Amino acid sequence: MKKLSLILILFVLCTAFTTLNYYPIDGYTHTGIKRLKRLELIKSGELVDAAKLPAGAMKSYMDINLNLTSKKADSMGSFLVVDDAFQKEISSLFKGLDKSYSIAVLDISNPDSLRYAKRNETSGYQPGSVGKLAVLTGLFTQLAKIYPDDFEKRLDLLRSKSVRAGVWGLTDEHTIPIYNIETKKLVKRQVIASDVFTLFEWADHMLSVSNNGAASIVWREVLLMQIFGDKYPALTQDEADAYFKTANRRELTDLGNDVVNLPLRALGITKDEWRLGSFFTRGANTYVDGKDGSIGSPLGLMKFLIKLEQGNIVDEASSLEMKRLMYMTDRRIRYAQSPALKDAAVYFKSGSLYKCDRSKGEACGKYMGNVTNFMNSVVIVEHPDNCKYMVALMTNVLRKNSGTDHMMLASSIDKVITK
DSSP states (O other), rough: OHHHHHHHHHHHHHHHHTTTTOOOOOHHEEEEEEEEEEEEEHTTTTTSSSSOOOOGOOOOOGOOOSSGGGGGGGGGGGGGBHHHHHHHHHHHHHTTTTOOOOEEEEEEESSTTTEEEEEESSOOOOOGGGGGGOOOOOHHHHHHHHHHTTTTHHHHHHOEEEEEEEGOOOOOOEEEEEEEEETTEEEEOOOOOOOEEEEEHHHHHHHSOHHHHHHHHHHHHHHHHHGGGGGGOOOOHHHHHHHHHOOOHHHHHHHHHHHHHHHHTTTTTTTTEEEOOOOOTTTTGGGOOSSSSOEEHHHHHHHHHHHHHHHSSSSHHHHHHHHHHHHHOOOOOOGGGGGTTSSSSSEEEEEEEOOOOOGGOOOOTTOOOOSEEEEEEEEEOOOOOSSSSEEEEEEETTSSSSSHHHHHHHHHHHHHHHO
């Protein structure tokens, strides 16, 4: 009996310690993403970092759940019914703001009593880096094709498959965090052609710091998964490089477009509501062209968030892992930077694209384009008191950095919902 008690005690202790090794902030063991090991050390106090993470960024792997699985079979239309009182409050926040502000907001605090509001929700915008969520959807779609009955094998492939950047990762001004676990040193720099990371790490670079090179590399691997199928896990870097050197450019372009867009169509998101038309780096254009252009709308992005929370993007396990990858533990910017959200968990992707014409003699600069100036925010907010909601905000305000407006709107929307 004493021996059995000792075994039970050891099991409980081992289980307690094991649950510390999960994702996202404590997820190095689960994912192999090295920057998460650093965050774990910062949280424990072993490392000191001046840029402290907000309280809402401290969730662990087991704390993250999907919010609408009880409504998994519900139609999309049932979520998008405007609540008149809620609509009035949300509409009042946009008085005096540029007409280009478009939004869809869904309060999911009580799944049996949803509140939806909108403004110009079908308007189309260049989605910018928000399009990386389409690449993520393509990735989990292909993983399910390779291992249809084994999610753990899908995760193992993400952890174990390492791929080289090559020209696909060039060029992007965004840096990536490279953490040396042995020396505990962090270096931030741009992607170079010789960089090698696992699929999980490239996906994290794509989302946590929005690196364009990483997005093109993940998209490339999604394309290879479609082409090689169950032979992909054993595909070598040399074989992949050789394939691209001889592949038909037009066929590659068509297939590359399909692998990130057809999964969106399968979710009921139309081509005009959200599509991705070109890779994120010039290096990728060595092998593939753009096709049909990129566009996004608050409605299309809201549909994505609803499907994610239902567990209907590929399957429940895939949807949950995608949500974990959206958990912002690197740095909160724009909408997510609102002080009102510091205690909330934020699952977030921001995107921007601007264009300047300096011949006009107007003020124009980074995020302040005078031809186009797109800025987009897609966010799931979860407060500790069970207040939960989703927002898709898209703007094209010329000659002005809209980041501050997004942050202020975040505070105003949060106040309306949390009251």
